[in-house]
Amino acid sequence: MFPMQAAWLDAASPVLDPFGLMRATQAYWQDTFERSVLYWDVMRQRGNQYLEHMAQTRPNVLGFDAEVLIDGRDLPHPVNYELMRILPPEGVTLDPLKRPFVVVDPRAGHGPGIGGFKPDSEIGVAMRAGHPCYFIGFLPFPMPGQHVEDVVDAEIAFLREVGARHAGEKPVVIGNCQAGWQLMMAAALAPDAFGPILIAGAPLSYWAGERGRYPMRYTGGLLGGSWLTALAGDLGAGLFDGAWLVQNFERLNPANTLWAKQYRLYADVDDESARYLQFERWWGGHIVLNAQEIQYIVDNLFIGNRLSTAQLITRDGRRIDLRNVRSPIVVFCSQGDNITPPPQALGWISDLYDGVEDIVANEQTIVYCVHDSTGHLGIFVSGSISRREHAEFTANMDYIDVLPPGLYETAITARDGAETTDGDYLLEFRPRGVDDLQPLVQPREDDERRFATVARLSESGLALYQHYAQPWMQLLMTPEAGRWIRRLHPIRLGYKLLSDRNPLIAPIPVFAEHIRRHRQPLADDNPLRQWEGMLASVIENGLKAYGEWRDRTGERLFLDIYGQPWLQALAGIGPDQARTRPHPGRLPEHRQFLQMRRDALRERITVGGVREAIVRALIYILGGAPTTDERNFQRLKATREELGKSLDLHHFKMLVREQFFILKLDVRAALEALPTLIRRDGDTDIEAHLAHITHILDASGPQSEQVRIRFARVKALFARAAA
Structure with missing residues (x-):
């Protein structure tokens, strides 16, 4: 007998008793009604929380008090970033002689604070170890004319300030996701301002990936290049709504977005509501970027993939070459991360270096750690990750700082009673060669040619849009029209419609309060509740199957379209062209x-x-x-x-x-x-x-x-x- 059949029979056994069936049915439908009311009340609270959060001048989800030290709006090139000093919570004592830590959060659609979201977070781990902590956050709206390079220069100024406050001690800098590549750009331009750098879930090589997995890298090609990014910026009257980026993240996992996430709340609304609202406070904190900022990111990084091969040049002529980074670089990624998978987190090493001898000659120390299962957000906020990986990195940053140049893989093992180290785990460093990364990165020259074709055709498509359509769009769109388009974005609208601003929601809190006073949750052995759980699993598995089919279809389309020799020739990529990008290590x-x-x-x-x-x-x-x-x-x-x-x-x-x-x-x-x-x-x-x-x-x-x-x-x- 199959396990699913056995489960259905176990759930159906009490139904053989007619009176038991009547009692179970009555209890189930009463509980269903109560859970439904409580669920919609949580969604109402989510909407109110969203409106309150967005109304704040400096919204963030930091779990610690902080004071602003430098407001980026006062810099020579104003930006909406700011440097904050984290105030230690009660019971935590900081050692001013210890190396300071600076955490930088991603500006990729959500607001700041995820690195200090919980007590068991990157900031929490560093503070418990006695390190002074700082945080680089940002405001919801950019400054007029703000550019990516202005933000990079601002971060350099912030880090110099932290170093000056600690007698020249260079801080450990942690960059999460998008903040990781931005910090690497800053460290390449001002290597003297940085201590060890930890980049967690940060993409640096955007074409890298594995066939059959990680479909986000195909998005630029399937959408026809970056002209849609320019269109979205023009629809916002020069501002790009970060909700579009959040929507891209949600599309990656339709089973979770359309069903599992909401069903978990509905099924266990009595215990799940607090956790759900806490996470939604960050997930729904949408921010805005300048159109020129997101255009720079999409053209040069997402589609152009120019960072990992030293092809980026600043407006004042400085080449951004990651080989200039002199601080140890710790790369933390996970096999369970479908937003920044290991190939994109580690592929820049083989893009940039011909072998470990090149790494040594450039006086670089690169340490990488690949987790086996945690997801993208788990790298930053998971309590188990913070208690193990982040705790070990924090405790051993001075050791990493004196490791001889080279490439190392870390292994974290539980220590036995005979060890003399502090903590529950032992951090080992195993020397590796660039070739050892190949099973993780899985480079393919034919895929490189496809992505290079996308990049060149994207430049042509963007030029056509800018020449023929953009002037008309900029003429028609006004700031007020852009605000209305942002307000009507489906994701933003979903929060607002389910809030107290909607008069139809008014009865919900009244019913919910009455139910909470008399609430008696349904027993887990109720057969109808068990059938509900099994039906929910069927729906979730069906959505997972749809997502896998969609990703396979998208990958097949990308490979077939951009693998055509005539299309590659049209993009200027000949059949005998050995490499589509220069390899700095072979020049x-x-x-x-x-x-x-x-x-x-x-x-x-x-x-x-x-x-x-x-x-x-x-x-x-x-x-x-x-x-x-x-x-x-x-x-x-x-x-x-x-x-x-x-x-x-x-x-x-x-x-x-x-x-x-x-x-x-x-x-x-x-x-x-x-x-x-x-x-x-x-x-x-x-x-x-x-x-x-x-x-x-x-x-x-x-x-x-x-x-x-x-x-x-x-x-x-x-x-x-x-x-």
């Missing part, structure tokens, strides 16, 4: 840069003293281990103190990186120079150095055979210096 000037870097390092092999010798030896020995973890950092912190109190974290980081580069350049010459570096030390000092190195190695538990062999070689070299 001749980049090769020349690498050679200059090698020559400069070769001259520093024998320069230094005991500091350089100990760090060089440790990097060489630990390089023989497949992983490194936070236990090593517990001793590395002591290493910095023992090497000299004047050696602050920044200079210690520079020391580690230089010795790493020297070992990568010529490991044999680097090791042979060790006796020269410590030649001035006596036998006692050299024994102390070896004891210190042994202590660090013991922190990671049993040593591998390769580590023991390397350590033996270092001992021999130190003994030569003693002799």
Whole structure:
């Protein structure tokens, strides 16, 4: 017997009793009526909450008190962004000597605050660890003439202010979703303003994806390019309604949007209403962008995909090259995220670098973590994610800051009782190569050609619209007409019609209050309630099947249309064209840069003293281990103190990186120079150095055979210096 048949029979067994059927039916319909009234009352509260939220001057959903430090409207190029200092809640004590954290939320249709939405959030985790926290938020409407580059410059100014407030300590910066790529642009233009960067669910390579999954990347091609974006901006009289972006997100999962989300509220209205209203306060906080802002984003990022290959150039001639970022970059993504899947979060690495040697030569440290299941919003607000991934990242940012350049994958495992680390988990870093990303990114040259065709045809379509239709649209549309179009957007209208502004809703709160006073929820074993749940599952599965069919059909159309050779030729992409975009890691000037870097390092092999010798030896020995973890950092912190109190974290980081580069350049010459570096030390000092190195190695538990062999070689070299 199939499980579904068994469930139906179990639910039908009480019906064999006629009187039991009558009682169950009466109780079910009474409960259905009560749940229906309570459901519509929650929807009424949602509408009122939406109107109250949108009426605020600075609406956000932060769960913490904050004070505004800098209003972006006062900057030389005014923007609707602002820097806020988060005030610690009662019972939380901040350490002003700890590195500050700055959280930046996405301006992608919703209002700010999701990064500090709950106590278990990015801000909450950092504050509980004692770090001063700041937040970069924004107002609902942009400033006239505001551009994406103005926002990037404003964020740089905000971060410099945070650094100045903490004696030059560069802050850890967390960018969620859209804020992630915006922060990466800022870090490429002003690398000196940033400490470690955590980009969570942030797309940087927009053409990347996996066949059969992640259909959002096909949207630009299926809509015929970016001319519709220009039309939406003109219909808003120069303003683009963020509700259109929210609608795109909702279309991704019709089963949840059209049924499951609302049915969960209806089925468990007694317990679910508070959570539902809390989330809807953020989900319904729609904001507005300038038409030129969204046009820049769609043309250069969503369709053009120019960020990951250093093709973006600012209005004043600065090239936005992500290889200029000098801070460690932590990429956090999830297999369950259909808005920013792992290929789009990680594809920029293989777009930009030809191999891990390029990453090392550019002095970059890139760490990535791929969660196996959480959704897009779960990356920012899930309590389990915050208690594990974000807590580990927060606790180990100083360690990440001194990791040698390269590419690493993190693994978070539960620690046993023998560990010496703080917390419940252990964070490990496993060295990886660019080729190791291929199973996640799954690059396809034929798909690249298709997306390049979309990008070029989009430019033509946009030019035609701007030349022939846009002047008429801008002549016809007025600011008042744009406001009315925003008010009548289906999503916005749904909130307003189900609020106290609608007189037909007036009886609902009266009935709801009466029901709450006498409410007796239906028992879970009621057969009609069980049948209702099974019917709801059937409807949800049907909508899921429709969504999968729609996505498969859209993908097939995209591949068939833009895979046509004649259409690609019309877009200027010939059959023998090797690449549709330049690869910065293979350009001749980049090769020349690498050679200059090698020559400069070769001259520093024998320069230094005991500091350089100990760090060089440790990097060489630990390089023989497949992983490194936070236990090593517990001793590395002591290493910095023992090497000299004047050696602050920044200079210690520079020391580690230089010795790493020297070992990568010529490991044999680097090791042979060790006796020269410590030649001035006596036998006692050299024994102390070896004891210190042994202590660090013991922190990671049993040593591998390769580590023991390397350590033996270092001992021999130190003994030569003693002799």
